[in-house]
Amino acid sequence: MQTLTTIFYALIAILFQTYLPLKFDLLLVLLIVLSVKRSRSETLLYAFLGGFVLDALSALGFINTLSKTLAGILANYLKDLFSLEPSFMALALVLILTPLTYLFEISALQLFFHQSLGWGQHLIRFAQLMLCNLLLTPIVFWLI
Amino acid sequence: MRYRSLAVFLLLIALLLNLPPVSRSPVVGSFRSTVLLIFYPFQFALDGLTDNTLGLARFVVSAKKFEEENRQLKGKLDMLEARQQALSYLEEENGSLRRTLVFRDSRPYKYYLQAAEIIGRGGNPWGDQMIINKGSEAGVTEGMTVVCREGLVGNIFEVSKYSSKVLLITSSQSRVSALLTEAGVFGIAQGGYGRILKLKYIPEDTEIATAESVVVSPASSTYIRGVAIGKVSRVDRTVDQLFCEIEIQPAVDLSRLGMVYICRP
Numbered sequence: 101m102q103t104l105t106t107i108f109y110a111l112i113a114i115l116f117q118t119y120l121p122l123k124f125d126l127l128l129v130l131l132i133v134l135s136v137k138r139s140r141s142e143t144l145l146y147a148f149l150g151g152f153v154l155d156a157l158s159a160l161g162f163i164n165t166l167s168k169t170l171a172g173i174l175a176n177y178l179k180d181l182f183s184l185e186p187s188f189m190a191l192a193l194v195l196i197l198t199p200l201t202y203l204f205e206i207s208a209l210q211l212f213f214h215q216s217l218g219w220g221q222h223l224i225r226f227a228q229l230m231l232c233n234l235l236l237t238p239i240v241f242w243l244i
Numbered sequence: 245m246r247y248r249s250l251a252v253f254l255l256l257i258a259l260l261l262n263l264p265p266v267s268r269s270p271v272v273g274s275f276r277s278t279v280l281l282i283f284y285p286f287q288f289a290l291d292g293l294t295d296n297t298l299g300l301a302r303f304v305v306s307a308k309k310f311e312e313e314n315r316q317l318k319g320k321l322d323m324l325e326a327r328q329q330a331l332s333y334l335e336e337e338n339g340s341l342r343r344t345l346v347f348r349d350s351r352p353y354k355y356y357l358q359a360a361e362i363i364g365r366g367g368n369p370w371g372d373q374m375i376i377n378k379g380s381e382a383g384v385t386e387g388m389t390v391v392c393r394e395g396l397v398g399n400i401f402e403v404s405k406y407s408s409k410v411l412l413i414t415s416s417q418s419r420v421s422a423l424l425t426e427a428g429v430f431g432i433a434q435g436g437y438g439r440i441l442k443l444k445y446i447p448e449d450t451e452i453a454t455a456e457s458v459v460v461s462p463a464s465s466t467y468i469r470g471v472a473i474g475k476v477s478r479v480d481r482t483v484d485q486l487f488c489e490i491e492i493q494p495a496v497d498l499s500r501l502g503m504v505y506i507c508r509p
Binding site: 111114115116140141144145147148151152153155156157158160161162163165166169170173176208209212213218221 | 246247250251254255257258259261262267275276279280283286287290364372373375416417436438
């Protein structure tokens with residue numbers, strides 16, 4: 101039942117992320133919360149499969165698969181380094197992993213697809229992404 | 245140990261998937277099509293849900309507005325005015341639909357224009373693509389040009405049974421052979437710069453008028469010739485000594501599209 105619920109939330113996250121042109125990364129938030137609440141292997145599987153489905157629905161290679169898998173590995177590693185209350189741990193991981201994932205994705209896009217945006221645009225996108233992810237974390241934490 | 249093996253295994257697969265020979269292989273392509281096919285009903289439902297929710301919100305707002313007006317004027321005149329407003333909205337909507345029909349039936353590019361609705365915007369925040377509700381069952385094939393009333397939108401790059409993906413002209417992967425209409429010079433309109441395009445390989449000494457129109461060149465094998473791409477918004481002659489770089493404001497506001505047309509022979 102728990103697995104089915106998580107798959108349902110993952111599908112909702114992917115669907116919203118692909119349909120709405122909004123600046124949040126619900127899948128990243130979901131897998132960070134999973135890393136805090138569930139087993140490491142489960143987090144990793146959701147990260148890889150979620151990223152893969154997200155990439156299958158988009159145009160640019162398999163960057164999400166790679167970035168979300170890396171984010172899953174990092175989240176599993178970082179949560180063992182510090183001892184915080186789970187909800188604070190999730191927020192701290194979102195604070196750390198959102199910029200890292202964003203940097204990785206724009207670097208990969210620049211490298212593989214020569215996507216170039218001005219620094220101003222990047223800053224605005226990043227600020228929106230960070231704010232939305234932080235606001236979504238408590239909701240996802242409560243749901244999972 | 246088991247977790248480490250799994251992490252290394254998944255990471256290797258993720259890396260392999262990003263290698264061009266693997267990502268462009270038919271196996272991965274069929275995986276993508278299957279996922280798209282599975283997600284189509286959900287995207288379609290979400291699209292309908294969003295439309296209905298917005299419609300309901302608009303209805304509530306309008307009803308409240310009319311109620312306030314009724315309270316202020318308290319009479320028959322208000323009723324007539326409200327009716328007038330409703331009629332003018334219908335007239336506007338009617339005009340818009342009529343223009344759309346005229347555009348579709350006029351066959352401006354000598355092609356049959358098949359209307360399609362946008363049901364998704366893709367999985368990344370870069371706005372590179374969109375998903376439309378017409379697929380191979382409706383006769384859509386890869387490479388077909390997608391336009392709207394204002395001009396060029398992009399082309400079909402992936403088709404599944406009931407939906408297709410459109411690569412937008414603003415995508416970093418998009419290159420369009422373009423023609424400056426007044427100067428009569430050819431160049432390449434390239435995406436990957438946010439909402440604008442850059443026209444490259446235009447000789448440095450070319451005279452370029454402000455807001456000069458840019459259209460798909462007759463030499464293009466991918467897109468239909470003559471379709472409007474946009475207008476010149478800025479010319480930079482300091483890039484190098486051979487070519488200047490031109491910024492183009494696309495003719496189509498890609499963030500506000502609701503319906504597009506697939507050009508079919």
